[in-house]
Amino acid sequence: MxxxxxxxxxxxxxxxxxxxxxxxxxxxxxxxxxxxxxxxxxxxxxxxxxxxxxxxxxxxxxxxxxxxxxxxxxxxxxxxxxxxxxxxxxxxxxxxxxxxxxxxxxxxxxxxxxxxxxxxxxxxxxxxxxxxxxxxxxxxxxxxxxxxxxxxxxxxxxxxxxxxxxxxxxxxxxxxxxxxxxxxxxxxxxxxxxxxxxxxxxxxxxxxxxxxxxxxxxxxxxxxxxxxxxxxxxxxxxxxxxxxxxxxxxxxxxxxxxxxxxxxxxxxxxxxxxxxxGSSDSYDPNADPLNLYRFRDLISGDTAAFKQTGLDIGAPSTHELRRVVTLVIDHFRFMIEQNNLWELLWNKDTPKRERAAQLLFFAVADVFCKANNIDISPETNSGGGPVDFKFSSGYTRRIIVEVKLSKGRVVHGYKTQVGIYQSSSNADHSVFLIIDVGGMGKKLTDIRRIEKHEIDNGRKTAEIAVVNGRRRLSASVRENVEDVIDDDIDDNDDELES
Incomplete structure (x- = not known):
């Protein structure tokens, strides 16, 4: 610790x-x-x-x-x-x-x-x-x-x-x-x-x-x-x-x-x-745009929602590390998509900053490992940027998870992540985790194309994972509203990405 x-x-x-x-x-x-x-x-x-x-x-x-x-x-x-x-x-x-x-x-x-x-x-x-x-x-x-x-x-x-x-x-x-x-x-x-x-x-x-x-x-x-x-x-x-x-x-x-x-x-x-x-206001813990207070709540609160039964964690190895990180990402997806944790990605109708999403993932990863007595350590740059996972019992290899919001520069982020992964001498695997809060447009298609190109040329590439972090509305109005939001945001974000 x-x-x-x-x-x-x-x-x-x-x-x-x-x-x-x-x-x-x-x-x-x-x-x-x-x-x-x-x-x-x-x-x-x-x-x-x-x-x-x-x-x-x-x-x-x-x-x-x-x-x-x-x-x-x-x-x-x-x-x-x-x-x-x-x-x-x-x-x-x-x-x-x-x-x-x-x-x-x-x-x-x-x-x-x-x-x-x-x-x-x-x-x-x-x-x-x-x-x-x-x-x-x-x-x-x-x-x-x-x-x-x-x-x-x-x-x-x-x-x-x-x-x-x-x-x-x-x-x-x-x-x-x-x-x-x-x-x-x-x-x-x-x-x-x-x-x-x-x-x-x-x-x-x-x-x-x-x-x-x-x-x-x-x-x-x-x-x-x-x-x-x-x-x-x-x-x-x-x-x-x-x-x-x-x-x-x-x-x-x-x-x-x-x-x-x-x-x-x-x-x-x-x-x-x-x-x-006369214009300065203190950081609002209710809006919490960086999830600084929610992060504290998560790592210090009840871990029951993060507990899974029947987990059989093996000895430290590259294969086992990759399997456990997949479990962490799957649980993060479950918490966001099925357990209302998506609310911590939003401030009313506006997505919070990307750093807030990164800190939220780090908190979930940390609590998941703690709740299930898993002997790996998630590490991050104090609430922003990539999260590294390593077995804590002296195992030096690692997996890098980069968290990006769909509304941001996703294609540029993927290219950067692939470059870091390919040049890293001690990274066993890399995951590029996109949280979809709207504005995805053609970005996922573009990075899938980059992924295929790298694989076809025999190079390492970051695995792509997607989590639905959209705001949840009532079932009767959700689909129509999200379609309208997508039409408005996608056009703007595609222009910014290009």
């Missing part, structure tokens, strides 16, 4: 499992239940702190503003890059990865990735430009992902975590004291008594309110940036003067254009800043 290597998650362990009896308490207190041996792809958005219902976040907002106000005052006093005030301001732009919250992009560890000194200098320069325009609100740090290449959602989240570290520590200590969670003193965290992460005993676990989390901080998501910033016609016109054809622009070019637009005048900056400030 734990990590397999630097990139993959094996048998995820929730805080509520490692510290038994806390699941209900976490829900009651509105706190996120982290996976301790992998980062969850959620991030702290500083714009959400002020509206949090958690009592400790009032102090956190004050702490955040004081932290970055001090840095801004030093930058304001700086006359040249590298002078004493500039050097002192660097201490407030601390890009240290914060593994204590188990949030971000860390894969099967919670250590994140290193960040360059150059990135900190670019953040300081942009902040200095904003100050010189006449704006000194501490929340300007929240916009850096909008303006700067290399500043991602994890950067903003970690900057914020560092700024409010004392309040997160206080919140966690208080929770653990009230719910009898085992802790120990950590000298680098104000000597507070905090729970130890069993997968990194040098660091504590810090709990985070769910209502300050987003799947992407608003200023990190270009679709959100454009949605809120371009409500202002003046900003939209100014942006277009810098960008040319936005449909052909790279993300770097879009960031540069919005930065130049914002920094062209105090009026423009404040128009963007004020719109963004």
């Amino acid at each position: 734990g990590r397999s290597d630097g990139t993959r998650l094996v048998k995820p362990v929730l805080f509520s499992k490692a510290f038994a009896g806390t699941a209900t308490a976490l829900r009651k207190e509105g706190l996120f239940d982290p996976i301790l041996n992998s980062d969850s792809k959620l991030f702290i958005d500083p714009l959400l702190i002020e509206g949090s219902e958690n009592a400790f976040m009032k102090g956190a907002l004050k702490e955040f503003e004081e932290h970055f106000r001090n840095g801004i005052q030093l930058l304001d006093a700086s006359r040249n890059e590298g002078d004493a005030a500039w050097k002192a301001a660097r201490e407030y732009i601390d890009l240290t990865e914060r593994s204590e919250t188990c949030l971000g992009f860390g894969g099967s560890s919670t250590s994140g990735s290193s960040r360059s000194r150059d990135l900190r200098e670019r953040i300081l320069r942009t902040t200095k430009e904003i100050i010189e325009l006449g704006e000194q609100n501490p929340q300007i740090i929240s916009l850096m992902a909008m303006f700067e290449d290399g500043v991602g959602p994890d950067t903003i989240s970690d900057l914020t975590t560092t700024a409010i570290l004392d309040r997160l520590s206080e919140l966690t200590e208080d929770f653990c004291a009230r719910y009898n969670v085992k802790t120990r003193a950590f000298s680098n965290y104000g000597k507070r008594n905090l729970p130890e992460n069993p997968y990194d005993r040098s660091r504590p676990i810090l709990l985070v309110p769910r209502d300050i989390l987003r799947d992407l901080p608003l200023a990190s998501d270009w679709s959100d940036v454009s949605r809120v910033a371009f409500e202002n016609e003046q900003i939209r016109k100014a942006f277009n003067r810098h960008i040319g054809l936005i449909s052909q622009a790279t993300l770097s070019e879009k960031k540069e254009a919005i930065k130049r637009t914002a920094l062209s005048s105090l009026e423009n900056f404040r128009a963007i800043f004020n719109t963004v400030m």
Whole structure:
């Protein structure tokens, strides 16, 4: 149980499992239940702190503003890059990865990735430009992902975590004291008594309110940036003067254009800043577009629905591994098609993101193996991408399962998967699992043709499996409605695929 290597998650362990009896308490207190041996792809958005219902976040907002106000005052006093005030301001732009919250992009560890000194200098320069325009609100740090290449959602989240570290520590200590969670003193965290992460005993676990989390901080998501910033016609016109054809622009070019637009005048900056400030919403656990909360429910819930009788699992071998993975896929198909698990693929009338489907498959695979005492380990990149299956008793060969939604770039995905499988020296088999949520069109025909071509030429190719993940309507209206949906979606998706 734990990590397999630097990139993959094996048998995820929730805080509520490692510290038994806390699941209900976490829900009651509105706190996120982290996976301790992998980062969850959620991030702290500083714009959400002020509206949090958690009592400790009032102090956190004050702490955040004081932290970055001090840095801004030093930058304001700086006359040249590298002078004493500039050097002192660097201490407030601390890009240290914060593994204590188990949030971000860390894969099967919670250590994140290193960040360059150059990135900190670019953040300081942009902040200095904003100050010189006449704006000194501490929340300007929240916009850096909008303006700067290399500043991602994890950067903003970690900057914020560092700024409010004392309040997160206080919140966690208080929770653990009230719910009898085992802790120990950590000298680098104000000597507070905090729970130890069993997968990194040098660091504590810090709990985070769910209502300050987003799947992407608003200023990190270009679709959100454009949605809120371009409500202002003046900003939209100014942006277009810098960008040319936005449909052909790279993300770097879009960031540069919005930065130049914002920094062209105090009026423009404040128009963007004020719109963004009022537009951020926390990740919705009810819609759950990435199935992050449903994943937790599945791996920690009752396994009775995943139990099969009469399974006779043989000794580790390539043949047996392939047979067991087929059983897993068949059970996933049954749960989706016959047991209402299709509901977790949809948010009302819209399919959830592909990553949500991948995480759902991983959860079903993990619970199926656990429920049936099967000695293989499903592994994934922390909720996205291919799932690998390996026998856990030292068997090194593996099977790769790639999960794709039919509405996406299925043909391109199949070509990529075949290429990876053919070049892999330790993959025994590969399965390309398509979940049909509409928009299939001619894609299945196209990949069947690729499959036949590869087989005819004596090359390895990924096996194709299909699961019906369509929304289930009443029997009287299902067929007609789905036909209409298909006609509309297939034409559009065939054009995108080509």
